[in-house]
Amino acid sequence: MISRAPLAWSVAGLLAALALPWYALQEGLDSGAWFSGLWSSEDYASGLAQIVAHGKWWLAPVLSALVACIVAALVPTTRQRRGTLLLLAGTAGLVLFVAQALGIGLRGWTAGWLTTLFGELDGRQVGLGAGGAVALVALLSLLSIGLALRGAFGGDAFVAGAVTTVAASIVLFTAWPILRILVQAFQDGDGVLAPALLVERLATEKIWSLRCLSGGGRCGVAWNTLFLALGCGAGTTALGLAFALIVMRTSFGFKKTLRVLTVLPIVTPPFVIGLALILVFGRSGLVNQFLEWSMGIEPTRWIYGFHGVFLAQLFAFTPVAFLVLIGVVEGVSPTLEEASQTLRADRWSTFTTVSLPLMRPGLANAFLVGFIESIADFGNPIVLGGDYGVLSTEIYFAVVGAQLDYGRAASLALLLLVFALGAFFLQRRIVGSGSYATISGKGDSGLPTPLPDAARRAAACVALPWAAFTLLLYGFAFVGGLVKVWGRDYTPTLDHYAKAFAVEHTADGLIWTGAAWNSFWTTVKLAAIAAPLTAALGLIAAWLLVRQRFAGRATLEFATMLSFAVPGTVIGVAYVFAFNVPPIEITGTAMIIVLCFIFRNMPVGVRAGMAAMSQIDRSLDEASITLRGRAPQTLFYVVLPLLRPAIVGALVYGFVRAVTTVSAVVFLVTAEYELATTYIILRVINGDYGLAIAYSCALIVLMLAVILLIQFAVGERRLGRRAVALTGGPA
Amino acid sequence: MTTGIRLAAGALALALATPASAQGVVNVYCSVQVEWCTLAANEFQKASGIKVSMSQKGSGETIAQLKAEAQNPKGDVWFGGTGDPHLQAAEENLTEAYKSPKMADLHPWAVKQNTDSGGKTVGIYAGALGFGFNTELLAKKGAKAPACWADLLKPEFKAEIQMANPNSSGTAYVAIATLVQLMGEQKAFEYLKKMHANINAYTRSGTAPMKAVARGETMVSISFVHDGVTEALAGFPVKTATPCEGTGYEIGSMSIVKGARNMANAKKFYDWALTPEAQKLGAQAKQFQVPSNKATPLPPQAPKFADMKLIDYDQAKYGKSAERKRLIARWDSEVGALPKP
Incomplete structure (x- = not known):
């Protein structure tokens, strides 16, 4: 049974090399035009045809590795040895594949030293197509099957395959692009390596100044980012926990509404919250106008800067914390809480010594997500930041602004990554190695303990005003789509919807005319x-x-x-x-x-x-x-x-x-x-x-x-x- | 080396050309406002039969994209957007020199942009720098609308002015370069330091101050005046003025991408975009800059250059990245670092 899988994969890889275009097509696969040119046309040719008819000799070793895998799958031998053979052939194929893909590009060799080593190459290759992609996947699978046959991953081919799939896709689509851009932190404008530049780029007042604490001037963007992220992580976790507790552990009557409400901000394009906040708290917003009208208080601009961004981020990211925490609160086993109460603990000490500690991984995760969402957030700081700069906006403007300095952007991105890394390790330290398992195979017939009164009141005091406020903001935003000019001319109209989503009914059927x-x-x-x-x-x-x-x-x-x-x-x-x-x-x-x-x-x-x-x-x-x-x-x-x-x-x-x-x-x-x-x-x-x-x-x-x-x-x-x-x- | 690149790019263009339509396609990166982009795409398609694939991005985003794609260009023409990034693209060799036969019909400032860049970009419109102000807020405070740079130092504008941060915004840089050319560098920075007391925020984006004026979040902004016309037409109480001492301007530009796959079509689009028929589309899309072809009719709402006192803005000197870096660094240490008033 086991040796059927490697056979299937190597056949699939070879078939792809024979019957699918190796390189990417301009018009896509579904046109079918490639089929007739599978051998003759250089654009449409399969892997084999590329080698034989179009002189792309460097593909030959890759295909031979696939053939070697077939042999390894067919020869009668021990499990262990078959694994070793597959591992060798798969790895060799993969290495050769990557080497030729990176080494030969649109204009022959991609690096100067390759040219000096091998001489000019009279050949070029465009992006990978269906054939190449399938062959690559096949090689990866064969490699992982080989590993499993040799006893790695508990000898389980599924686990081995899953690990290689996840790892390879992350390397390809996360690590590779990010590394490519981060390398620029160590390069000058012409791509020459100069590690000292990183220090020069990062060691400036603009990033590290702490003057806002002593009261004169602004803090550096690094501190701004950090203060905001810590606040946001703590705030969203607390709010998320309050909502999760109310929904799971109280008999609060409007749970469904609450659930929808907490989900609302997450489904909102970020700048909508920002704009709505401006309309409510801005200088010409509702609150300020009312204060000025009723008490003659001069309108201020407190919303622009730390406070505004913080508020908007709380709105935007509390739902994420809630989504993380609701499963966690639900999962805390009532049996353990009942045991605690049987031991004469009151509800409060049960809550603080049993329930809360059991939620620790969830709380730490929620904090981590809130923290990282905050440092990576771009929409809110750009709308509400005023001149409160954070790393993400700073990076954006280093890339697209007047400076156009990729090196600086990359250095700042590196700094951001360091922060994320720090939060990540801190979270690991907090969760530690304790066991938090509460869902086990044993029948669990306990009743979820209601919240102690103090906790319930606290949760309600935090969550309910927040919910009401969310309702207000959304009501306001919703109205914005139904009036002529938001914040200015409140004549009701349906024009905006008609402009966006008009559908005309004609003789030929429906025509979607909306913009x-x-x-x-x-x-x-x-x-x-x-x-x-x-x-x-x-x-x-x-x-x-x-x-x-x-x-x-x-x-x-x-x-x-x-x-x-x-x-x-x-x-x-x-x-x-x-x-x-x-x-x-x-x-x-x-x-x-x-x-x-x-x-x-x-x-x-x-x-x-x-x-x-x-x-x-x-x-x-x-x-x-x-x-x-x-x-x-x-x-x-x-x-x-x-x-x-x-x-x-x-x-x-x-x-x-x-x-x-x-x-x-x-x-x-x-x-x-x-x-x-x-x-x-x-x-x-x-x-x-x-x-x-x-x-x-x-x-x-x-x-x-x-x-x-x-x-x-x-x-x-x-x-x-x-x-x-x-x-x-x-x- | 460059011929090698061009040969390869040519070969690539041949290899990848799709026989979809007889006239082919042209990929346009468009940095003006989206209605204008769509109009231009449709009209050019009608006039030439060439299919336009248009993607709208800000000028900063476009040059970032050109840089990222330099090895394998995907765009053919870059249409619109403030002139400095176009000059910078020319300086970094991302764009191709081209002399259009339409050059003779253009205003001198548009041609100068072309010669300054070694033929790699051309002016398609110009917009003057000035003030935007919220008439309701002014009336409430009983302040007079600012008419000169000197007015911005008045105490009644304390914490009422917004301008963008030159680190991130081309608009703010034009403002600083204008002041430097108008007063001399030393005096200009003294002026900026004094004005700092009246500034409530240096926003990250160049268009944000005008939007803040429209929504009543700040009384005065330093912006391009044609942006104010757009807000006023949207129904906000915004008016604009250009400073009495004289002011600078941006030249919205157009360039052909180096190694463009559809070079011939790119040139056709370029020539077409310099005709009056193409340039009047801006006004149709409610954008009120001054078009670069002398024969283009000026829309009645547009702020007229004839009514303004324009300085002889030295795009060549102040568009260079070294000069820009120096001025921005000086602004940073002398103005940007000042404590909030």
Whole structure:
């Protein structure tokens, strides 16, 4: 059975090398035009044809490695030895593949030293196509099968395959582009290596000044970023916990409303919150106008700067913390709490000594996510920052502003990464190595303990005004789409919606005449493709990180977080740098946008999955394995059903972020693949707030519908706990 | 080496040319406002039969993209956006020299932009720097609208003025370069230091101050005046003025990308964009800069150059990156670092 898999993969790889165009096609595969030119045309030729008919000799070793794999799969030999053979052939093929892909580009050899070594090369290659891609995947799979046969990863080919898939995709689509741009921190303008420049770029007053503390002048952007991120991490975690406790542990009457409310900010394009905050708290906003009218208080601009950005980030990122924490609160086992109460602990000490400590991984995860979201946030600081600069805006303007200094941008991005790294290790220290498993195979028939009164009151005092405030902001924003000029002329109108979403009924059927339809459908399509892939990759990565032991696990864990910590603009530019030239030439396609969505948003899936998974007792996995369940069966029948909240979270987040991302995709969109957010940003820049708000509202409705759909499709997890009428009084 | 690159790029263009339409395509990076971009794309398509693939990005984003794509250019023409990034692209050899037959019909400032850059860019419109102010806020405070640079130092504007931060904004840099040319460098920086007391924020983006004026978040802004016309037409109480001592201006420019895959079509677009038919599209899209072709009719709302006192802005000297770096560094240490008043 085992040797069938390597055979299948090597045959698949060879078939791809024979019957699919090796290089990328300008017009895409689906036109079918390539079929007739599979041998004769240099553009359409398969891998074999490229070697034989078009003189691309450097592909020959790659294909021979695949042939060697077939041989290794067929010869009768021991499991161990077959593994070694496959490992050798697979690794050799992979190394040769990467070497030729990186070494030979659009104009022959890609580096001067290669030319001096081998002489001028009379040949060139464009980006990888279907044939090359399948061959690459086949080689990777063969390599991992080889590893598993030799006994690595518990001898499980599924685990081995999953690890190599996750690792390879992260290397390719996160580490490689980011490294390519970070290298520029050590280079001068002409690409000459000069490490001393990094020190020069980073050791300036503008970054490290602490004058704001002593009261004269501004602090450096590094401190600004750090203060904001610490505040945001702590604030969102506290608010998220308050909401999660109210929803899960009290008999509060409007839980559903509360859930929707907490999800609202996450489905909102970020600058909508910023603009709404300006309209409420700005100098000409509601609050200031009222204060001036009633008490003659001079309007101020406090909203521009730290306070405003902090407030907006709390709005924007509390839902993420909530999504992380709700699964955690739900997962805390009532049995343990009952045990505590049986031992005569009152509700308060049960809460503080049992429930809260059990939530520690969740709290630490929520804090980490809030912290990193804050340092990578771009939309809020740009709208509300005034002259309060943070690293992400500073990087953006180093790239696109008057300086155009990639070196500086890369150095600042490096600094940002260091912060993320610091938060990451701090989080590991806090969670430590204790066990937080509370969902075990033993029947758990305890009743969730109601919150102690003090905690309930505190949660309610924090969460309910916040919820009311959210309602107010959204009401205001919603109205903005229905009046002529937002903040100015409040004559009701439906013009903005008509302009964006008009549909005309003619003899030929419906014609989508609205200005927004094109970007709307593109966004929905790409986000719908990206979301399941994001969730799947994120959860598989989480499962590997929590449940499997293998070398390089910590590195992989950090690598998954990498793209999250780097601001979108840097990712966008990095993607253009890395994927505009062969071997992977995908700029201007929909694929690069989807990939950017996936690898930018996957970290949240990973965090949510890890937090949820560390609550599920290993004994469940072990029981499955004892019953001869193999790794994939354990994953699909035991772990995944218990992970439903995390799956919902990852799917929702994957979709929603794909719809609302701005800064990362600005460089990737083209006329053909225009996205909703970039369209909206252009309207905002143009001062056309009505249309921008109308479109945003439509997007919000769409995303809420999708969230409900996902909830419905995935379902709730069923823990063996009694459904109870909570006794605890309304919150 | 460069011929090698050009040969390779040519070969690439041949290899990748799609036979989709007989007239081919042209990829345009468009840095003016989106309606204008769409109009230009549609009209050019109608006039020439060449399919336009247009993507709209700010000028800073576009030059970042050109730099990232330098090895394998995807765009053909870069249409619009303030002149400094175009000059910088010329300086960094990202764009191609081209002398259009339409050059003779252009205003001298547009031609000068072309000669300054070694033929690599050309002016397609110009917009003057000035003040935007919120008439309601002025009336409430009983202040007189600013008419001169000197007015901005008046105490009634304390913490009421916004300008952009030159580190990130080309608009702010034009303002500083204008003051330097108007007063001399030493005096200009003394002026900026005095004005600092009246500034409430140096925003990151160049268009943000005018938007803040429109929404009543600040009383006065230092901006391009044609941006104010757009806000006023959107229904906000905004008026603009150009300083009585004289003011500088930006030259919105157009360049051909070096190694463009559709070079012939790029040149056709370039020639077309310099005709009056193409240039009047700006006004149709509610953008009120001054077009560079002398024969283009000036829209009635547009701020007229004839009514302003324009300085002889030295684009060549102040568009150089070394000079810009020096002035911005000086602004940083002498003005930007001052404590908030």
